[in-house]
Amino acid sequence: MSKDIRIKRGLTLRLKGEAEKQIVEAPRSKTYAIKPPDFHSVVPKMVLKEGAKVLAGDEIFFSKYTEEVRFTSPVSGTLKEIKRAEKRRIVEVIIEADATDSYKDFGKLNAATAPAEAVKEKILASGCGAFIMQRPYDIVADPKDTPKAIFISAVTTAPLAADLGFVLKDKVKAFQEGIYALQKLTPGKVHLSVDDSSYPVLKDIQGVELHKVSGPHPAGNVGVQIHEIDPVNAGERVWVVGADHVPVIGNLFLTGYFQPKKTIAVAGSEAKDRKYYEVILGANSADLIGNQIPDDVRIISGDVLTGDQISNNHYLGFYHNTLTLIPEGNNYRMFGWLPFTYNNIHSNSKTSLSWLFPNKKYEPTTNLNGEERALVVTGEMEEVFPMDIYPMQLLKACMAGDIEKMENLGIYEVAPEDFALIDYVNTSKLEAQEIIRLGLDLMITEVG
Amino acid sequence: MEWIRQRLDKFKEPFGKGKKLEKYAPAFNALDTFLFTPNHTTKTGAHIRDGVDLKRTMITVVLALIPALIFGMWNGGYQYLHQLPEYADGVPFMDAFLEGASKIVPMIIVSYVIGLGIEFAFAIFRGHEVNEGYLVTGLLIPMIMPIDIPLWMVGVAVVFSVIIGKEAFGGTGMNILNPALTARAFAFFAYPTYMSGNTVWVHNAYEIDGVSGETILGKLASGTDVPYNTMDMFSGLIPGSIAETSTICILAGGLILMLTKVGSWRIIVSGFIGAAVMAFIFNSLPSLGVEGNDLTNFPWYNHLVIGGLAFGIVFMATDPVSAAQTMKGKWIYGFLIGFFAIMIRIFNPAYPEGIMLAILLMNVFAPVIDHYVVQGNVKKRKKRLATVKEVKTA
Numbered sequence: 001m002s003k004d005i006r007i008k009r010g011l012t013l014r015l016k017g018e019a020e021k022q023i024v025e026a027p028r029s030k031t032y033a034i035k036p037p038d039f040h041s042v043v044p045k046m047v048l049k050e051g052a053k054v055l056a057g058d059e060i061f062f063s064k065y066t067e068e069v070r071f072t073s074p075v076s077g078t079l080k081e082i083k084r085a086e087k088r089r090i091v092e093v094i095i096e097a098d099a100t101d102s103y104k105d106f107g108k109l110n111a112a113t114a115p116a117e118a119v120k121e122k123i124l125a126s127g128c129g130a131f132i133m134q135r136p137y138d139i140v141a142d143p144k145d146t147p148k149a150i151f152i153s154a155v156t157t158a159p160l161a162a163d164l165g166f167v168l169k170d171k172v173k174a175f176q177e178g179i180y181a182l183q184k185l186t187p188g189k190v191h192l193s194v195d196d197s198s199y200p201v202l203k204d205i206q207g208v209e210l211h212k213v214s215g216p217h218p219a220g221n222v223g224v225q226i227h228e229i230d231p232v233n234a235g236e237r238v239w240v241v242g243a244d245h246v247p248v249i250g251n252l253f254l255t256g257y258f259q260p261k262k263t264i265a266v267a268g269s270e271a272k273d274r275k276y277y278e279v280i281l282g283a284n285s286a287d288l289i290g291n292q293i294p295d296d297v298r299i300i301s302g303d304v305l306t307g308d309q310i311s312n313n314h315y316l317g318f319y320h321n322t323l324t325l326i327p328e329g330n331n332y333r334m335f336g337w338l339p340f341t342y343n344n345i346h347s348n349s350k351t352s353l354s355w356l357f358p359n360k361k362y363e364p365t366t367n368l369n370g371e372e373r374a375l376v377v378t379g380e381m382e383e384v385f386p387m388d389i390y391p392m393q394l395l396k397a398c399m400a401g402d403i404e405k406m407e408n409l410g411i412y413e414v415a416p417e418d419f420a421l422i423d424y425v426n427t428s429k430l431e432a433q434e435i436i437r438l439g440l441d442l443m444i445t446e447v448g
Numbered sequence: 449m450e451w452i453r454q455r456l457d458k459f460k461e462p463f464g465k466g467k468k469l470e471k472y473a474p475a476f477n478a479l480d481t482f483l484f485t486p487n488h489t490t491k492t493g494a495h496i497r498d499g500v501d502l503k504r505t506m507i508t509v510v511l512a513l514i515p516a517l518i519f520g521m522w523n524g525g526y527q528y529l530h531q532l533p534e535y536a537d538g539v540p541f542m543d544a545f546l547e548g549a550s551k552i553v554p555m556i557i558v559s560y561v562i563g564l565g566i567e568f569a570f571a572i573f574r575g576h577e578v579n580e581g582y583l584v585t586g587l588l589i590p591m592i593m594p595i596d597i598p599l600w601m602v603g604v605a606v607v608f609s610v611i612i613g614k615e616a617f618g619g620t621g622m623n624i625l626n627p628a629l630t631a632r633a634f635a636f637f638a639y640p641t642y643m644s645g646n647t648v649w650v651h652n653a654y655e656i657d658g659v660s661g662e663t664i665l666g667k668l669a670s671g672t673d674v675p676y677n678t679m680d681m682f683s684g685l686i687p688g689s690i691a692e693t694s695t696i697c698i699l700a701g702g703l704i705l706m707l708t709k710v711g712s713w714r715i716i717v718s719g720f721i722g723a724a725v726m727a728f729i730f731n732s733l734p735s736l737g738v739e740g741n742d743l744t745n746f747p748w749y750n751h752l753v754i755g756g757l758a759f760g761i762v763f764m765a766t767d768p769v770s771a772a773q774t775m776k777g778k779w780i781y782g783f784l785i786g787f788f789a790i791m792i793r794i795f796n797p798a799y800p801e802g803i804m805l806a807i808l809l810m811n812v813f814a815p816v817i818d819h820y821v822v823q824g825n826v827k828k829r830k831k832r833l834a835t836v837k838e839v840k841t842a
Contacts, residue, residue, distance in 0.1 A: 013496075233833045298495060305494045326496065329489055334449050336485025337503030339511065339708070345499035350708040351508050352499050368488040370501020371481060371577060374621030377505060378773040379712060390822055392773060408826040423494035427502050428621075433493040 005193070005228045007215030009386040011348055011421055013159040015304070016361045017325075019265035021166055023276045026264075032075050032282040033094045033315035034060060039130065040437075041139045041444060042069070044090050052079045057104035057126055057258035060093055068143040072127030074260045074281040076102045092315065095282075103257035111181035111253040112207075119184040123249060126258040130318065131245040132185075135226060135238050137440045138415035147239040149188035149230055152179075154198035154243040155213045157220035158303040162265035162276065162321040164243045165197030171247035176205055178250030182241065183207050193225045198243070217305075218386065223415045227387045232412045244321050264288065264316065268304070268325035269363045270297045279316070286313050288323055298366050300324040305420035306433070329367025336369070345369060348425045349380065373428040381432075384421040389413065391422055395432055398439030403446050406439055416440070456480055474571040478578040506580040508710045512701035513587055513691070513763065517552075519684055520691035524548030524595045527687050528651035548595070551651060552690055555590035558599050559606050563589075566610045570619065579620035581627075581769075582610070588628035588763060591691035592756065593635065594648040601639055605631040625811045626770045629760075629804055636804070644799075646670075649687035663688050664754045665793065665801055668742045681753045692759035695752075702762040711766035714775065715782035719761035720752060722786025727751035730794055743794045757789055760803035770811040774821040781817055785810045 036044040043064035048054065054073040063069040073079075075097040083092040106126050111119055123129055124143055134141040141147070154164045168175060183190050192208040194201075199212060211229060218224050222240045232238055241249075248260050260281035266288050267274055277288050285291075285299060291313045293299055300307040302320040310316075316323065336342060343353040346362040354360070381391040389410040397405035419432040426432065460480065463473040480486070481503070490497060525547030529539045563586045564578075571578040589606060613630035614623045636643045646662035647653045664686060667674050676686055684694025692698070705711030727748035733740045752758070765771060765785050772781035785806050792802025799805060 231832065233829075233836050236836070300495055304496050307495065309495070324495075330487040332453055332484040332487050334452075334484050337482075337501060337507055339504050339508045342499060347499035349498065349500040349505070349710075351504050351710065354499070364496040366489040366495050367485075367497070368490055369485065369497045369499050370503065371486060371488065373502040373577070373579060374619065376502060376579075376581065376621050376769055377710075378768045378771070379775065379778075380709075382775060388825065388828070390774065390825060393818075393822055408829065409822070410825075410829060420494050424496065425498045425500075427498075427500050427505055429497065429501065431493045 005211050005213045005215075005219075005225065007213065007219035007224060007228075007386045009383055010157075010216035010218055011384045011425065012157060012216040013304075013346065013364075013424075014359070014361045015159050015269070016363045017267050017269040017271055017274060018160060019162070019267040019274045019276055021163070021276070023263060023278060024273075026277040026279045026283065026287045028099075029097060029280075029284040029287045031080060031094050031096050031284060032073075032077075032280060033092045033284075034071055034074070034282050035092050035315060035318065036061070036071075036090050038318040039063070039071070039140050041137075041441070042066075044071070044093075046082065046090070046093075048079050050079055050082055053077075054079055054095060055104040056101045057106065059127070060095075061090075063140065066140075066142045066144070068124050069129045069140055070124060070127050071130055072104075072258055074258075094315075101259075101280075103259070106252060106256050106258065108256045109253050111177055111184065111250075114184070116184040119181050119253075122252065123181065123185075126252050128245075128249045128252055128258070131241055131249065133240050135223065135232055135240060135415065136412035137444055138417075139444070141237075141239050145237045147186045147188070147237045149238050150182050150186050150190045151222050151226050151229070151238060151240045152182075152190070152192045152208075152243050152246060153213075153220055153222040153225055153240075154202055155193050155195040155220035155225070156197065157195075157215075157217035158305060158322075159217070160265070160267040160322065160324055161220075161303045162244070162263065163197050165195070165199070165201050166276065167244050167263040167265075167321065168198065168247070169201050171250075172201060172205075174247035174250035174254060175202070175243075176207075176250065177253050178246035178248070179205055179207050181249050181253055182246070185239065191225070191229055192243075193222075195220070215386070218384075218418055218421060221415075221418055223413065223418045224386055227389075227413050234407060234412055236412075242319060242321070262321060264320075265322045266325075267322060268300075270325040270327055271323075281318065282315055284313060284315055285310060285323060289325065293325065296328045296330075297325050298328050300326070304364070305424060306417045327363070327365045329365025331365075331367070333367075348384065349427070368429055370427075370429055372430070375426075375428050375430065377427040380425055380427065381422045384425050385418070387413065387418070391419065391432075394439075395419075395422075395430070395435050398435050398442075401439075401442055403443065406443065407447075411439060411443055453484065456483065471575075472572055474575070474577050475568050478568065478571070481577075502580045505710055506583045508708050509584045509705065509763075510587055512704040512711070513584075513591065515697040515700045516691040516694060516759065516763075517587070517591060518545075519694040519697040520591060521545055521548035521552050523684055523693055524551060524651060524690055526685070527649075528653075531650075547651070551595050552590060554599055555593065555597075555602050556587065558602050559589045560586045562603050562606045563610050566607065566615070570615050574619070576619070581614075581620040585609070585627045585631075589631045592628065592632050592689050592759065594643060595651045595690055596648055596653075597635065597639075597642050601635055601642060604638075605635040608634045621769055623769055624815075625808055626764050626767045629764055629808055629811075632804055633808060649689070663801075665743075668746055671742055678747075678750055678753065681750060686754070689756060689759075692756040695758045698758045698762050702758075705762065705766060711762065712768070712771070712778050712782075714778040715766050715771060715785075716762055718779045718782030719765055719786040720758075722783035722788075723752055723757055723761075723790050724748055724786070725783075726787045726790035730790070751790055751793075755793065755801045756803045757786070757801075760789065760807055761786060764803075764807050765810070770814065772814040772817045772821075774818050776824075777814070777817045777821045780821075781810055781814055784813075 044061040193211040416433040422432040525544035609631035730744040788806035789803040
């Protein structure tokens with residue numbers, strides 16, 4: 001039943017500042033927030049007004065075009081503020097937390113034996129529906145679809161990202177219950193992929209097809225695994241769930257409460273207390289790293305390749321399990337273009353001598369290390385892109401907005417995160433993730 | 449360094465957004481980013497980026513060209529001087545080098561000044577940054593010209609190649625043909641008397657009686673004896689275009705390109721294989737009862753080291769913009785370049801060297817090769833989709 005997947009092409013970046021394998025309970029934040037921009041293509045429709053009292057699990061807003069998907073409060077307290085940006089777009093819903101949480105009771109249920117409809121209903125009502133993402137398009141799943149399979153990746157390959165084997169080691173019971181629940185959502189299989197770290201923790205999980213994955217980043221990306229196991233074809237839907245969110249779904253069935261606890265790795269060369277922190281979803285970064293981070297440090301919710309920049313005193317992203325601090329790089333380098341100089345900056349190309357030191361750990365800054373240029377160099381994208389897809393041709397099709405070509409070249413099988421390494425390695429400093437996101441958005445409006 | 453930076457920042461002010469000289473910012477930025485890698489930080493996408501950029505890539509190619517260029521300068525002087533009676537007992541290195549450099553350095557200056565001038569003008573006109581591609585093209589153009597070509601012809605060829613060969617298609621990254629070869633092809637067809645024949649390959653060969661300067665390919669085509677051995681051809685002590693004669697120096701550059709992964713080793717290797725295969729086919733004609741001529745019977749390994757073949761395969765065919773872009777495509781593209789280069793060389797004595805036309809021809813066909821390679825991938829996907837549909841309806 002266990003099938004091995006070996007990814008050959010890719011790039012594992014070795015960076016300084018890994019989180020120490022030690023879990024600390026973070027202090028309770030005064031405020032928590034749900035950020036609608038985390039849910040791509042969801043248009044939030046508010047249910048509550050500012051000042052309303054909420055329990056953990058109470059609905060705050062729902063998705064305008066897929067009403068069944070509800071977004072609920074991670075803690076109990078008072079809805080303090082609805083922050084809006086231009087055109088009244090909601091960017092943050094901030095909840096002032098009570099000293100201790102009281103929960104809305106959704107009722108216990110044995111997920112393994114309960115009817116599928118009841119399981120689905122409970123997942124949606126509690127707000128756990130937001131954890132389930134859909135491929136193609138990398139958006140929150142539409143509950144009206146029936147996915148051909150569900151994929152969960154417990155493989156960590158992204159630089160400095162939280163080690164999922166470590167994060168899940170005390171949550172196996174809830175994880176198993178979560179799997180029983182997810183099983184009810186698809187007529188197909190639930191695929192769980194593990195690496196050396198998560199295999200000992202999850203090897204006895206029932207009701208899944210287990211895959212052992214090895215290889216460089218992006219082997220841990222669920223999209224790469226789907227491509228190897230059961231690729232998405234035009235018109236098909238598969239769902240994916242972050243491995244660290246499965247226990248939250250499991251807990252819902254075990255206790256009847258929505259308790260979105262997460263373990264966040266604080267990492268990066270500029271982070272002081274590099275550890276794993278137990279927090280509640282939507283926690284404030286200040287509780288983990290303080291609120292005095294200077295301007296020359298970038299705070300990233302997520303990993304360095306795919307995360308979002310946040311400022312002091314801001315909230316962690318819904319899907320993120322890493323908080324990375326790296327130095328800003330707004331400095332000049334004299335004759336930085338000379339080959340074989342500045343070897344302390346990692347390069348996948350061999351025009352730097354960094355390839356002579358494969359085990360060296362780097363301390364990268366946010367400097368672009370050059371300027372945007374027309375696409376000239378070929379072959380470098382393929383080196384870090386393990387799927388059987390032509391990345392440069394697909395990117396060009398997306399830039400041109402050529403729907404048929406995008407479809408033919410495999411747009412349904414990719415997500416922006418799969419192109420993160422292409423952002424990193426390409427000589428022309430092309431924003432590949434952004435181009436793919438826009439391409440996917442075009443597909444959503446044109447094909448659906 | 450701090451001091452220079454401050455000066456530059458001060459000098460930069462009038463080029464800022466909304467300032468008087470904003471339009472000319474690309475020209476200033478080209479200078480600024482030449483001195484300093486800018487302080488730009490990532491805004492979207494991955495927060496960290498690789499240390500490589502286009503400047504570094506292009507400079508690596510220039511570095512790879514240096515051995516062939518230096519040898520070309522020396523050989524340019526040597527081919528002329530060693531035929532003079534006063535150098536009968538040998539030519540000192542510096543004498544030969546300076547003699548060659550005095551011809552070649554002005555050509556490089558003309559090429560860079562005119563080419564970069566046009567590039568800057570287009571960058572300002574179109575409002576984009578100056579691309580680094582011309583750093584390589586501008587050096588390649590003089591390197592593939594005969595030594596005695598008048599400077600104004602170099603200038604005209606540069607103008608043609610940059611405007612018609614590159615900018616007309618949209619600038620760096622968009623051109624179909626290799627710009628340096630476009631320049632050579634232009635000069636070849638516009639001024640044939642300066643670009644071919646038996647007097648242009650050695651400095652002053654047309655002025656002085658008794659100085660001989662025919663290339664090996666010229667001799668083979670006209671059926672005269674070839675006075676050089678394989679080692680001469682390999683080391684490059686033969687007449688020819690400025691930097692194409694020394695296969696050793698070219699391979700040294702090729703090694704730099706392959707080790708730094710700046711040039712595709714697939715194209716280089718398959719290019720030589722293609723040439724060897726074609727030459728071998730012609731070599732085996734006599735055993736099939738067909739009588740060949742001097743060109744067909746010239747040993748296949750010698751075919752690989754004479755003429756511009758090596759230079760073309762290593763430095764021209766690997767130009768990523770005009771080459772095939774897929775991995776499989778690169779194998780096919782390189783192979784066919786070598787294959788056609790020898791074929792043209794042998795079949796068409798009017799063009800003693802075929803590599804230029806072979807590369808230009810394959811430049812045109814590179815998108816077609818890519819199309820079929822990519823189509824293979826598309827077909828696989830469509831087939832998979834079809835099997836799914838069958839299962840569903842069954």
